[in-house]
Amino acid sequence: PTLAQQPIVVGSKTFSESHVLAEIAAQYLEAKGQIVERRMGLGGTLISYEALVQGELDIYPEYTGTLTGAVFDDPTMDAAGLSAALAKDDLEFYLRLGFDNSYAIAMPEDLAASRGITQISDLAEHPELVVGFSHEFLNRGDGWPELQRRYGLSLRPKGIEHALAYRALDAGQLDVADAYTTDGDLDLYGLRLLDDDLEFFPTYDAGYLIRQDLPSNVRNTLSELEGVIDEPKMRSLNRRVATDGLSPALVAFEFLRDEGLVN
Ligand code: PBE
16 A cells, blocks of 8 residues: 555534535545544534644644634734744645635625615614624634624624524524525525625635644645635535535545546
8 A cells, every 4th residue: 555554534623514525535535545534523613723733633624714813813814924823833734625615794685685785884784683693703803703893883693503594594583694605505595695895804715724744645645636626616515415415425425526536
């Protein structure tokens, strides 16, 4: 065998895109002869990041804006600053998969139209709106506390499991929620994504965050996944989980097969 046989531990955060991307890495490495252990659905960003630092994980999918905003609390950090900050923890944002998955603020289209709301700053005049945000968004450096400050909003958001947010908007239980821009079921619900007119949200390029001590043959194998997923592709993979009810492992398997990455 050309690859080291020490197991490589691949993990994910709790939402389905993270799970699909982790499965893509895990199954691709396995197809090349690498033994892999899985720790999927570990927790939120900080738990996953810490697990990587502690060596409980070797690889998990992460996003540039999440690292600068939520882990390092410095949204102004550039690519070089991010590499340096990660290197201090013996980590590396190893490769970009080819898409951006940002937070966005979503409202039902007809509600937004009837109140004349097109951009986030318009929310300042609508304190009556019922707002639900995903738990992590409520507390992150690139989330609600800073968004509220930047836009001067006086809304009172409550926490909601992200997987339930679109249905709650659809059922009229919520007026406003945070969306993830590559969510597969986003299009189904007739939502308006409000323009981020003060350019609050950073870019969230997706990629694999790895430990620097990852063996070079594993790195080389992983590097073959650079740029393989664009935004429409990621949305369609997420739709397979959210709408078709397939497991992230099956969606990852079919992706690798259909792209000719494994046979
Ligand atoms: N995101 C959008 C979040 C969840 C989806 C990429 C900014 C994150 O995991 O950081």
